[in-house]
Amino acid sequence: MAKKTIDYSDSELLHLFRNQKSKETAFNLIVEKYKERLYWHIRKLLLTHEDTDDTLQNVFIKVWTGLEHFREESGLFTWLYRIATNESLTFLNSKKRRFLLPLVDVEKQLANTLENDPYFNGDELQLKLQKAILTLPEKQRVVFNMKYFEELKYEEMAEILETSVGALKASFHHAMKKIENCLTEH
Amino acid sequence: MNNPDNIKKPLSTISKENPFTAPEGYFDGFAERLGQKMKEGQKLKEHPVKYSLSLKHYAAAAILLIVALLGGYGLIRNNSHTATSNLLHQEISQAVEQDLYSINEETIIEVMETAQGETGDISAPANEEAIEYLLNEGMNEHDLINAL
Numbered sequence: 545m546a547k548k549t550i551d552y553s554d555s556e557l558l559h560l561f562r563n564q565k566s567k568e569t570a571f572n573l574i575v576e577k578y579k580e581r582l583y584w585h586i587r588k589l590l591l592t593h594e595d596t597d598d599t600l601q602n603v604f605i606k607v608w609t610g611l612e613h614f615r616e617e618s619g620l621f622t623w624l625y626r627i628a629t630n631e632s633l634t635f636l637n638s639k640k641r642r643f644l645l646p647l648v649d650v651e652k653q654l655a656n657t658l659e660n661d662p663y664f665n666g667d668e669l670q671l672k673l674q675k676a677i678l679t680l681p682e683k684q685r686v687v688f689n690m691k692y693f694e695e696l697k698y699e700e701m702a703e704i705l706e707t708s709v710g711a712l713k714a715s716f717h718h719a720m721k722k723i724e725n726c727l728t729e730h
Numbered sequence: 731m732n733n734p735d736n737i738k739k740p741l742s743t744i745s746k747e748n749p750f751t752a753p754e755g756y757f758d759g760f761a762e763r764l765g766q767k768m769k770e771g772q773k774l775k776e777h778p779v780k781y782s783l784s785l786k787h788y789a790a791a792a793i794l795l796i797v798a799l800l801g802g803y804g805l806i807r808n809n810s811h812t813a814t815s816n817l818l819h820q821e822i823s824q825a826v827e828q829d830l831y832s833i834n835e836e837t838i839i840e841v842m843e844t845a846q847g848e849t850g851d852i853s854a855p856a857n858e859e860a861i862e863y864l865l866n867e868g869m870n871e872h873d874l875i876n877a878l
Binding site: 591666669720 | 752
């Protein structure tokens with residue numbers, strides 16, 4: 545019986561990718577295995593489906609060109625998450641530059657878009673929470689989403705974001721405080 | 731006091747369920763769309779841009795560019811020359827006017843005396859010739875002294 549995508553470990557996928565004959569198959573398997581997880585990770589940062597789709601495609605294009613040079617100093621999952629996070633932040637910054645808007649305005653724009661987004665099914669409180677998350681500085685937003693929604697361990701997050709566990713704990717604590725204030729104020 | 735559990739309380743009333751959705755069938759067709767995008771990117775890399783212009787078009791464009799550049803250069807040069815000339819004229823007129831007003835009577839007299847002296851020296855032989863001519867013509871000495 546053929547092996548399912550999910551049955552392949554990351555090291556097996558990397559091994560397949562390094563073989564010229566199975567390179568494309570391995571890449572397709574990586575896409576199948578991680579596309580949904582990475583989509584939701586990016587989506588929580590960029591909010592709209594269109595922006596997320598664009599960014600996710602760019603992430604996998606980078607994976608295709610960069611995987612050859614991947615030295616396995618971290619896990620494949622960690623490496624993919626790092627690329628996805630960086631691409632999302634780059635996308636937000638390029639959006640800011642394109643419209644010559646300060647980041648706060650981009651966030652305001654995102655909050656307005658969310659209200660009319662056909663792919664946002666949240667209730668009023670969830671919308672309120674998303675708007676509160678948008679008031680956080682970029683990096684705190686990343687930390688909050690990874691910890692609160694994706695429930696990643698601090699150690700995993702530290703590897704992905706290349707920072708210390710202590711710094712992440714402090715960042716999450718500040719983010720929680722700000723969100724609580726935001727939710728009680730409005 | 732600062733226990734994260736206490737801080738989390740307002741959040742606990744909000745559902746942690748994913749409020750976002752993706753269009754139907756999005757994930758099923760993702761790999762195909764990605765493959766398409768990568769192929770397009772590859773094509774662009776291999777054949778960056780195909781120009782349909784011939785050599786004649788390029789030559790014509792190059793000539794037009796040279797003419798435009800030369801025209802532009804000439805125009806700039808003329809303008810700067812005219813501007814310089816205008817400036818010189820203005821400066822000279824101003825200088826002359828200023829000098830005329832600054833010349834006092836004494837200077838004028840001094841200059842005239844010098845000029846007369848110079849003229850006297852230069853014209854001396856011419857006066858002798860005239861006296862000789864008038865005497866030859868029959869003018870008497872008395873009339874000649876009166877005339878001079």
